[in-house]
Amino acid sequence: MVYQVYPRSFADGNGDGVGDLAGVRSRLPYLVRLGVDALWFTPWYASPLRDGGYDVADYRAVHPLFGTLAEAEELIAEAARLGLRTIVDVVPNHVSRDHRWFREAVAAGPGGRARARFHFRPGLGPDGEHPPNDWQSEFGGPAWTRLADPDGTPEEWYLHLFSPDQPDLDWSHPDVRAEHEDVLRFWFDRGVAGVRVDSATLLVKDPELAPVSAGTDPHPYHDREEVHAIYRSWRALADSREEPRMLVGEMWLDDPDRLARYLRPDELHTAFNLAYLGAPWDAAALRSCVDATCRAHAAVGAPPTWVLGNHDTTRVATRYGRADTSFDFTTTARGVPADLVLGTRRARAAALLTLALPGSVYLYQGEELGLPEVEDLPPDRRHDPMRLGTDGDGPGRDGCRVPLPWSGAAPPYGFCEDGVEPWLPQPGDWARLSVSAQDGVAGSTLELYRAALRLRRAFRPPRGAEQPAPHWLPAPPDVLAFRHGGLECRANLGPRPVELGADRQVLLASAPVEDGVLPPDTSVWLRAADGPAVASSPTDTPGAGGRSDA
Numbered sequence: 001m002v003y004q005v006y007p008r009s010f011a012d013g014n015g016d017g018v019g020d021l022a023g024v025r026s027r028l029p030y031l032v033r034l035g036v037d038a039l040w041f042t043p044w045y046a047s048p049l050r051d052g053g054y055d056v057a058d059y060r061a062v063h064p065l066f067g068t069l070a071e072a073e074e075l076i077a078e079a080a081r082l083g084l085r086t087i088v089d090v091v092p093n094h095v096s097r098d099h100r101w102f103r104e105a106v107a108a109g110p111g112g113r114a115r116a117r118f119h120f121r122p123g124l125g126p127d128g129e130h131p132p133n134d135w136q137s138e139f140g141g142p143a144w145t146r147l148a149d150p151d152g153t154p155e156e157w158y159l160h161l162f163s164p165d166q167p168d169l170d171w172s173h174p175d176v177r178a179e180h181e182d183v184l185r186f187w188f189d190r191g192v193a194g195v196r197v198d199s200a201t202l203l204v205k206d207p208e209l210a211p212v213s214a215g216t217d218p219h220p221y222h223d224r225e226e227v228h229a230i231y232r233s234w235r236a237l238a239d240s241r242e243e244p245r246m247l248v249g250e251m252w253l254d255d256p257d258r259l260a261r262y263l264r265p266d267e268l269h270t271a272f273n274l275a276y277l278g279a280p281w282d283a284a285a286l287r288s289c290v291d292a293t294c295r296a297h298a299a300v301g302a303p304p305t306w307v308l309g310n311h312d313t314t315r316v317a318t319r320y321g322r323a324d325t326s327f328d329f330t331t332t333a334r335g336v337p338a339d340l341v342l343g344t345r346r347a348r349a350a351a352l353l354t355l356a357l358p359g360s361v362y363l364y365q366g367e368e369l370g371l372p373e374v375e376d377l378p379p380d381r382r383h384d385p386m387r388l389g390t391d392g393d394g395p396g397r398d399g400c401r402v403p404l405p406w407s408g409a410a411p412p413y414g415f416c417e418d419g420v421e422p423w424l425p426q427p428g429d430w431a432r433l434s435v436s437a438q439d440g441v442a443g444s445t446l447e448l449y450r451a452a453l454r455l456r457r458a459f460r461p462p463r464g465a466e467q468p469a470p471h472w473l474p475a476p477p478d479v480l481a482f483r484h485g486g487l488e489c490r491a492n493l494g495p496r497p498v499e500l501g502a503d504r505q506v507l508l509a510s511a512p513v514e515d516g517v518l519p520p521d522t523s524v525w526l527r528a529a530d531g532p533a534v535a536s537s538p539t540d541t542p543g544a545g546g547r548s549d550a
């Protein structure tokens with residue numbers, strides 16, 4: 001299981017109200033005890049943090065808010081000693097406006113060679129006052145911004161598929177390829193086990209910049225064929241190491257077969273299953289997603305992955321408590337009522353369902369505590385450039401990035417020292433969700449995750465004998481029932497209780513199960529009736545010397 005660390009919000013080690021590498025290091029024992037195999041860190045590099053660090057100014061430097069390069073090296077080494085592998089984020093589609101290359105490009109002026117690493121174009125219209133085409137930024141508004149001379153005279157436009165602070169690189173330029181390969185080498189040399197590839201489908205653009213409205217196939221910048229060559233060269237680099245490194249891609253693709261093309265044996269190893277993340281809490285929808293995922297991944301020999309949330313999406317306990325339990329960026333909105341009791345119950349059931357599936361799981365920090373989305377952040381405390389659908393006043397993604405509660409009765413809940421203001425305010429009612437409030441408490445979400453991760457290690461098929469798909473068992477329409485290794489999982493996603501069979505040994509349940517009845521929105525793990533021979537008891541030291549899959 002890979003645990004996603006959002007460093008800014010994990011733990012503050014130096015008393016400034018911002019999470020940092022020292023904070024993560026001090027909490028490694030917590031992650032080992034949870035049962036984590038690997039850590040994925042969202043960007044920790046030098047950056048103006050206009051998009052939470054996805055606006056990288058220098059890949060070879062750590063942001064001083066988070067620490068130093070030496071601290072990153074020590075953290076990677078210490079995590080490895082504890083049996084935790086490290087994955088860092090690489091953001092190849094764009095850089096920060098503060099990146100040396102973009103500064104050089106701006107200074108070079110129209111036609112300057114330094115501009116060829118980006119997409120600069122004159123505007124349309126008599127005075128070039130219109131953007132070069134109709135491409136829209138993922139964050140809203142045109143994907144082009146016009147530069148102005150120091151004297152204010154407007155000049156060329158540059159492309160940014162995200163915020164204007166994130167100019168897109170031109171991947172047809174040899175420097176861009178060479179630099180990224182060097183960045184991979186840089187972090188491989190520092191001992192990282194893998195790299196997460198941000199916005200992996202977007203790198204290659206149509207040289208003619210065809211308008212999106214022309215409806216061309218392929219799309220002018222999404223999922224173009226040429227992008228695969230980039231990942232083939234990255235894979236060769238990853239494989240050339242004595243200990244091969246892994247590449248995981250962020251691809252928002254609806255079609256599982258298009259996704260699987262990135263996972264062919266000479267490309268990326270795995271991808272985040274964002275279709276699973278977006279699926280509603282509905283047995284048929286989830287089963288069809290699981291089947292499509294497993295089929296498409298098996299066709300290219302890649303392990304499936306499962307993910308319920310990340311730093312871009314509504315916290316799962318809130319999403320599952322809404323009338324519409326699916327996720328997509330266009331429908332996320334503040335003010336949609338959420339029943340958090342129901343949502344939490346479902347999130348716990350979803351955790352057992354997800355952790356029982358074959359393949360690896362990504363867990364976003366705080367999911368193991370059952371944290372909800374924070375929906376009432378004051379507008380003047382929000383940072384995220386993504387403001388969805390409400391003319392700049394949408395909720396953005398800050399609500400899932402609020403600092404973790406570790407202990408104590410009131411903010412900052414041990415995230416930083418008392419009296420220090422965390423960089424994003426925490427709700428006043430999170431004391432009951434803190435790590436210390438849940439630690440050792442039977443039935444808490446934290447203990448549910450700890451138990452699930454222990455059992456998962458003990459009952460999964462041995463490495464190399466992984467099943468490519470769950471073995472589905474007959475079940476009523478609202479129930480997902482399957483076997484994987486020595487575990488049988490039954491998840492009741494419907495509103496009515498269902499019979500479980502009184503004679504079955506329940507290993508773990510997301511809610512109390514009595515008299516052989518599985519209540520609504522509840523999952524159980526049973527010892528598989530005719531499962532393969534497996535380890536008989538869970539290991540007590542999940543982080544150390546464990547399996548090398550996740």
Ligand code: NOJ
Nearest residue numbers: 051054091162198199312
């Ligand atoms: C995906 C990242 O997860 C998100 O946080 C970021 O805003 C965009 N890519 C742009 O880098």
